[in-house]
Amino acid sequence: MLSKQEIMKAIGQRVTQRKFLEKQLSPEQMKEVDLALRDIFPINSDARLQWYFTPQFPSGSGIVLAKLKEFTTPKLVKYGFEGEQIVLNLTLKGFSTSWARLPNYLSMVIVGFQASGNEDIVERASRFLYRDANRKPFEEVVFGREEYVDSRIKDIVNAGRMAPSSFNRQPWKFEILSKNEIAVHGWKKIPLIYEEVIAIDLGVVLSHMYLMAKAINSEAQVEAKSERTYLLRF
Incomplete structure (x- = not known):
């Protein structure tokens, strides 16, 4: 389980x-990817x-994906939920990643190493500040x-705020229900x-x-309340 600092x-x-x-990934790097999965x-x-993970992809060192038997909203939410954890795990292990979608394919995670070399600490800090501003x-x-908002809820919400989204739409709202519950609402009306x-x-x-909630309280849970509303307890 990741700590708050690692997250x-x-x-x-x-x-x-x-x-x-x-x-091409080395055997040791392949083991790191397998552990992240x-x-x-x-x-x-x-x-x-x-x-x-399969190396059969024309970009990077390969791709990470999972097969879905049905493409319902709950299954796709699950796909993003687990896939992003893999992305964060790979990031901590020094890999570069990118969510990508090709025509007629489900979204996948490209895995590899950036072509422009390593960023220094100033570049990383600048990128993080730019992201926060956007x-x-x-x-x-x-x-x-909102009377229940404390440092724990701020940490959890801010971890969510910094999440990436397609075209930076940020299609979500966070409803504070109690000092230990947050409802995460996705967009209700979405073009097909x-x-x-x-x-x-x-x-x-x-x-x-x-x-982040799990790092604060190891008993944290998330459950679906509807197709586009999820309850986070911590």
């Missing part, structure tokens, strides 16, 4: 990579998806029983063409918030 480090270093080195939590007590402010995404990516985005933001 914020992963979120801070996580970036959607556009240019990858064409480099297994070290994830499912939503509720559901069985995890069967994630796998996220909706806390007050815009939070509503409900965006259904897959918006559902995956909801899973991504849930993963950020759940991991």
Whole structure:
């Protein structure tokens, strides 16, 4: 289980990579990827998806994906929830990643190493500050029983605020229900063409918030209340 510091480090270093080195992974790196695929939590007590890595891809060192038998909103949310945990795990292990979608394919995670070399600490800090400036402010995404907002809730919400989303839509709102409960609401009305990516985005933001909640309280849980509303207890 990741600590609060590790989660914020992963979120801070996580970036959607556009240019990858064409480099084959070593056996040791393959083991690191395999560990990242297994070290994830499912939503509720559901069985995890069967994630796998394949080097057969024209960009980076390969891709990570899981097969889905049905493309319902709950399944796509689950896909994003687990897939983003893998992304954060890989980030902490020094890999570069990018969620990507090709025509007629489910979204996948490209894995590899950035082509432009390593960033220094100033570049990483600048990128993190730029990202924060391009996220909706806390007050815009939070509503409900705001009298319960404390440092724990701020940490959880801010972990969610920093989550990536397709075209930076940030299609979510966070409702404070009590001092130990947050409801995460995804967009209700979605054009069919965006259904897959918006559902995956909801899973991504849930993963950020759940991991932070889990670091605060190891008994934290997330459960579906409807197709686009999830309850986080911590």
